Amino acid sequence: MSDVDITAARAVDEPGFVRPNLKRRMLEGRAVKNNVLTVLTWIIAILAAIPLVSVIFMLLMRGGTRLFGADFVEVLTALPPAGFEMGGGIGPAIVGTLAMVGIASVISVPFGIMAAIYLAILGPTSKLATTARFLAKVLTGFPSILAGVFVYAVLVANFGYSPWAGGVALAVLMLPTVVLAAEEAIAQVPQRMKDAAFGIGCTRTQVIWKVVLPTGLPGILTGVMLAIAGAAGESAPLLFTALFSSYYIESLSAVNNPTASLSILIYNFSGMPFENQIELAWTASLVLVLIVLVFNILARLFGQPKD
């Protein structure tokens, strides 16, 4: 195996002492294996990055011309064009997506954090908590189109398409992510900090509000941002709930108020036989990726421990 004699090191004073050879030998069996594997991981890492990089490259090439061109204000604000019409933009879709993600956050964040407080502090081992935690984990893998169908049956069938129906569908998808991330963040607040708060005379509510939530806030925000980033890119749950519209939403009315969204705009326009619409679909894709990117970056910023 190895031709380095360890016992030789002890024989400094003895005649015939051979200094151990510590030089690196490139052709040794384990060195060769090491190098081959290192190169292999590099190649695989690069291969894994190719689809991602090429998608972004394609988006920048085909969507970037409109977004970073001279008429970018029109693209970001104007109404989508009808067939054969030139120009136009994706304004209503951007506003609609932001509005529905906002509605979804308003619903899922308070619910999610309160559920997480119960799971992490109030009754972590209770039957209710074990069941809820299991269901939340199942829901993270819930097919998003089913969230749309569910909301269709509950809300749309009664009140028609609306940003609220879309928001609720997105909230259903965000909730498990928020709950599990917030529970994790709250559970990681050290017990000794909670002890300190109890020891100084806090009630349980005060411990949660004044110590646990502020300390766990970075982790909770990271979870919320990731959930928002995921929801912003969803299209399936919006098909049945918000439908689409070529106009800006005029109100947040929950009755017969179809709402545009970026993902549905991409879906609609990419299948049209008009060059202008297809170009706008690419632009909308790029805008959507940028929105998701912004939330991902925010998640990382919040997740960093501040000192």
Add this chain to the structure above:
Amino acid sequence: MNAAATPDVSNTSDVVAARYQPEGPTVIDCDVNKIFYGEFLAVRDSVVPFEKNKITAFIGPSGCGKSTVLRSLNRMNDLIPVFRFEGSVMYHGQDIYANSVDPVVVRRYIGMVFQQPNPFSMSIYDNVAFGLRLNKFKGDYDAKVQTALERAALWKEVKDKLKNSGLSLSGGQQQRLCIARAIATEPDVLLMDEPCSALDPIATRQVEDLMLELRQRFTVGLVTHNMQQATRVGDTTAFFSVDISKRGRTGYLVEMGPTAQVFEDPKQDLTKEYVRGEFS
């Protein structure tokens, strides 16, 4: 029920320490009959009076229940669901285990410093002001925070960085910050559960000097693993031991008295062996 078939851990031994007659007025008269964690008898028959403006030190081997007793004095153990206390803790003549007593209020009068420094992840100033805000203190916060930090011998080191996070301090500074936080609300009693065990010798020295200062204003209960610490700062010393004679590990008070007497002229053989370092 057959007593022989089911060994009763609540009767591990019959030794009960002689009652220590305090010389001065007492603030807390702790009379532990039995403390259980679920079915497990953790401590039995321990009577410990805390004299006003003195430091009462608890010594003893690991698992002898000294921390359990200390944490029972401000009902911190209530946070452990299976904890059960039998006996009484008379604080100025009121039993803090009476049904009508709110443990949250008890903890505002009987403060606590823990083994691990545990500042909140907020600024140094906010850490100290935390208890004041909790009690809806109206008045000069800056002065109160400064006084507390001065009494905790930390003011000079942090006066220019009160906005920095409490977690940015060194271990010894964090522990003194926790002491400042505990004394800012001027509690009556300060319980210290091995406050120096996570500190280096220099920081330990500072905290010990601090305890001797604090004794002027507060009554102090101190759990320590370090016998020298008990001799350096303890006015009275309570020696606990653990009885493993019959399956359980039940702690009990062996002897209590003025520190000098417990260390130089112990009445019990077990105390003699322990203070000589023959077991620990």
